[in-house]
Amino acid sequence: MSAIAVKRRPLRIGWDVTLQCLALLLLLAIPLALLVTSALNVGDPQQIPAKEFGLDNFARLGIHVDWIRNTLIIASFGTLIATALGVLLAWILYRTTLPGRRIFDILLAIPYPLGPLVGALAWNELGAPSGGLINEAFTALTGLDGPIINTSSMTGIILVMAIFEAPVAVLMIGAAMQRMDPTLEECSSVFGGGRARTAFKVTLPLMLPAILSAALFLFVSMLGAFAIPAILGAGARIQVITTGIYSLFQGYPPDYPAAAALGLLIIGLTASLVWLNSWVLRGRSYVVVSGKNYRPRQIDMGRWTWLLFAFISLYALVSLILPIATLLMFSLQSTSSVSWDVSTWTLGNYRYVIFDFPTTRAAIVNSLLLGVGTGIVGALAATLIAWTVHRSPSRGRKFLEQVAMLPQAFPHIIFAFGFLWTILILPIQGLYGSLIALLIAYVILFIPLGYRSIAGVIVQIDKSLEESARVSGASWSRVMRTVTVPLLRGGLVATWALLFMVSVREVSASVFLSGPDSQVLGPAILNFWDSGGLPRVSALAMVQAVIVLAALLVIRLVTSGETRVAEPAK
Amino acid sequence: MSSNVAVPQPRDATHAAPVRSAPAAVQTKAHIEVRDVVAAYGEKVAVHGVSVTVADDEHLSLLGPSGCGKSTLLRCIAGLETPVSGEIVIDGEVVFSSARGINLPPEKRRLSMVFQSYAIWPHMTVFENVAYGLRVQRVRGQELRDRVHTALKMVGMEELAQRPATALSGGQQQRVALARAYAPSPKAILLDEPLSNLDARLRSQMRDDLKDLQKRTKLSTIYVTHDQEEAMAMSDRIIVMRQGRIEQEAKPLVIYERPRTRFVADFIGAANVLSGTLVSADPAGPVIRVGSTEMRCAPVAEIPPPTDGGHLIAIRTVYPELLPAGTPGAVNQWPATVASRILLGDIVRYGVEFAGGSLHVQTTPKTLVEQGGEVTLSIPPEHVVLLAG
Structure with missing residues (x-):
């Protein structure tokens, strides 16, 4: 040896x-x-790293309070709508006997990866107050004055953002649904809990950590979103923090310290939300995360099925089919005005x-x-x-x-x-x-x-x-x-x-x-x-x-x- | 299989059994030596300074409930865990020593291991799985093929050599894991609960096959299990572990016949544990007062100190005899009543009441006593074991 x-x-x-x-x-x-040094820089704004420090730049943010307000409004309402959509869509996909669920499962997985630019561009082409395809079609068909839809607005930005971010919520909430032991619900019904009682006393509390977690993720993501507000907000001059930073940066002269101060503001907000997310999950997530995948109990919704089918189809239409079709249509045009003549x-x-x-x-x-x-x-x-x-x-x-x-x-x-x-x-x-x-x-x-x-x-x-x-x-x-x-x-x-x-x-x-x-x-x-x-x-x-x-x-x-x-x- | 186990025959009245657990019979030389190993996961100490030796070709079992530190000890020997302190020597080579700062990585220890999950690599064929350790040793060509086939033949899997590992049943995976362990001629084979993932029927068959395999190959093995039957069947020597410490170390039959403590008596087989006070402290035949009777015990080397509830004695449920009522009273014979009878098929379990309290007794259904029947309870003194706590 x-x-x-x-x-x-x-x-x-x-x-x-x-x-x-x-x-x-x-x-x-x-x-x-x-x-941080730039945000505290009160000397030469072009100096990197800075030499003189103070808090003046944060005080100057006061004049951009509308950017901050817009950001918070968009992120809050966007998160609310996207989370609600996520819960509903995940529930339809994983908990009901809807026909064609496998196809919808695939269709719903596409809009988010496509990225915000595709959605923003397509919906701008569809819903701009002047020249938007939907508004033009409406005027052409009815002879009435439009616009019936305006995506160049706060509402437009919120809705487009919610539509394109909702699949993330579907993914997160759907995963939690598949990890929930169905016997927990079966047990509730055996002990006499009706559908509503089971849903509100058992299912919802078990899903809550995942829903909260998805909502926080969406909120953070919407706070930092850039492409959608940049495109849809341009026409109506709606600025959010991210687009504001961009214009401060690109402006002449560029105002780096103000941009940095705004940036810190948003980092502070997102960091505390990310921390909040892990804190919320720490105590609760064990309830559903069993590591094991179950086949969730699926409910036959009877005559409601077709309403749900229509809803999920509508979602697939506005989030994927319509945007892609619109981009494709426009990309084939020889001039900027849309022609329906294939030749x-x-x-x-x-x-x-x-x-x-x-x-x-x-x-x-x-x-x-x-x-x-x-x-x-x-x-x-x-x-x-x-x-x-x-x-x-x-x-x-x-x-x-x-x-x-x-x-x-x-x-x-x-x-x-x-x-x-x-x-x-x-x-x-x-x-x-x-x-x-x-x-x-x-x-x-x-x-x-x-x-x-x-x-x-x-x-x-x-x-x-x-x-x-x-x-x-x-x-x-x-x-x-x-x-x-x-x-x-x-x-x-x-x-x-x-x-x-x-x-x-x-x-x-x-x-x-x-x-x-x-x-x-x-x-x-x-x-x-x-x-x-x-x-x-x-x-x-x-x-x-x-x-x-x-x-x-x-x-x-x-x-x-x-x-x-x-x-x-x- | 070494034949040096001198088995004391049960019921042999002339047999003066070794009282304390004897060290394993003839130890040729320590092939694996573990000295004062302490292992911990963070703050939690899993193994408290345990020393173990394994002789050449010896089959040792580490037996105990989950969390007793047996797997941790095995993984320390394999090099998969790093002990806090202690020393491990394999075949004369120090593979771990906290004092000298030696810690050989697992791949340098030339051992084999069979994992509870089998750990069959799903991206390889059966052949490639078994060949892995040989390839590491740079065995190539015909020799490689021969040795893989020998190993596969040994476990009856030579037909399935080219099969992808994912196309195997649990029992087949188990066999491949064994072939893989034996193929590279390791210094020793470590088995970590190898049978616990199999269903009951397959398990007992694999146990017999594994035993047969051990007999045919001369290799030291350390077998970790929580199953007393496996430990009894597979090993020359058993180490019973509890909470990171060695509770008893002896040959299987000694563990069964002479449990050292209440824990061992409860964990292995079925035993009655009674407590009483010491009447006669003669080591050749101590007497314990239990209830209103005096019970003569098997000889001990020295009388253990009493526990809180007095002295404890263990009586295996298979040893008391139920004789007809009125049998002339000899040593350790008392009138008793059958309070309950449960027929379990191969065995019958009685609850017996006598002046010393109540006992469980197991017999075969050959002679049945009715519930409520009067009998004479007879417990041969060599089967009344004074416990150390």
Whole structure:
């Protein structure tokens, strides 16, 4: 036998956790610190980092109180409507015997990934007070004066936002519904609880954590929303905090300190809401999160079925079918006015945005490159973090998980703002306005999403599969290569595709970070909307939609094909 | 299977049983040695300074209820958990020593392990699963194929070598896990509740197969289980654990016949535990007063100190005999009444009342006594075990 081995291994010193936490915290702390110093900057507004400090910038926010008010109104009502829609739609999908539920399940999963630009552009084309398709059709059909619908209004912004964010609530609440043990409800009915009593005394309390959690998520997301208010609010000059920051930033002279102060305001709000969310979930979520999926008890709604069917169809129509059809229609027009004559339709706009016009051509190529890159880097980083959280013996693993979730508290546009300044003070040449800068920003912003996606797969892989390989004599790297990564393959591809998708549709961080040499789709569509004419911008938005749909298809194929569950058969 | 277990025959009146649990018979040399291992999860200490040795080719069981620290101890030996302190030596090589700062990772310890979940890699075929440990050792080509097939043949799975691992039943996965453990000729095999995921019928069959496999291969094994039958059937020696400490360590029959404590008496088999006061402290035949009777106990090496309720004695339910009423009174024979009778099929369980209190007695249905019947209760002194607490 070999001599006594003296290979020393440090016991329980969490260098893996420490390094990852430090890296993540640094990447978030520097932009945040620069935002704070700028918000307190009362000297030269162009000075980064600032030299003279005071609270004057916050006092100056008073003149923008309407932006803050608009933001809160939009986010509050948007959240209320989207959550109500989410509860109703999730209930219809998972708890009733509605015909065609499988198809609706797929249709409802699409609008959110398509991104806010598609919805905003399409509904602007449909519902603008002058020139909106619906208003024109109404006038043409009835001869009466319109408009009957006006999306360029607070109501319009709230409704469009609610419609496009509701699928997130459906997803979160639906998941909770599938994790609820149906015997809890059956038990209530056995003890004499009628439908209403069971619904209000058993089901609703059990669902409440998920509903609250979904509502908070939506609220945070709406506070930071940029594309929808930017497009729909432009006509009526409705500004929210995010669009306000953008105009302060782009104005002449740019008012960086005021923009930073507004940014801090919104970060403070979202951070406390994210914290509130985890606090609310801490005490309650155990009731429904059993880890196990049940088949929920499904109720035959009798003659109400058709009303529900009509409702969910209407939702699919306004959230998906109508917007896509509208964009497609406009993208085929040869002039800016809509013609119903098919012979005048043309693919010229697609040729123009894909091949002829250098800016949009570069934007498409860059977005694809960035999507691939963000997918690879982000999926690897998220896997490393998730693997450490769930497998490392080190202390502080749970802390790492929380750190990995921190980027959620930063609305994209504000993080990009701080990140831009970080780039400017870094002594690295050529980072400003480069694709690398966008890639780093995307990876940081999407770490929470990537983490959740891959961690869900890692926890399903029985730990003993890896331990068994270790005991068989395989080194860490061999275990990774022969067991962990092959078992994670489906999850890795799905995570990659997810990150690819959200990168391609990203708008609000990109508007700050993309430069002349790093055009990407989101800002390109937004700029084009100002200058390029509806047919061409619709064609560009359709290109983005097709890329997103392709990624969505990949995710769906991977996650449904990969039924090979890494668990021991019983 | 080592044949060095000198089994004391039950009912053999001349048999002077070893009173305290004897150390395992002839120990060739310690193949695995665990010294004063303390293991903890955060603040919670799971193993409190336990020392264990396993001889060459010895089959040791770690037996105890869930949470007793047996799996943690096994995982410490495998290298999957890092003890707080202590030392572990495998085949002369120190694999862990807190004092010397040694902690060999699991892959350097040359062990095999069978997991409760089997841990069959679902992305590989049966062949690839079994070949894994051999490939790590750089076994290639014909030798690899031969050794995998030998291992698969051993568990009767050679036909299914090319099958994807996901197409296996629970019992088949279990066999593949065993073949995978034996194939690389490890220094020892660690089994962590290997049968607990099988249904009752398959479990008893796998238990016999595993026992057979152990006999055919010369390998030290450590078998962790909460099932006393498995531990009895599979091992040369059993260590009963409780709350992170060793409660008793002995050969299976000694554990059964001479439980050291009330915990062991309750955990293994079915026993009556009575409490009384010491009347005669003669180690060759101590006498305990139970109720209004005096009961003679089996010889002990030394009289244990009394517990709060006096001295405790254990009587296995299978040992008291129900003789016809009026049988001439010998040692440990008393008139008694059958208070209850439950027919369970293979066995009959009686509740018997006598001057010392009440007892459970199990017999076969061969001779039945009616409920309410008068009998003579006879308990041979060698089956009355004075407990240490």
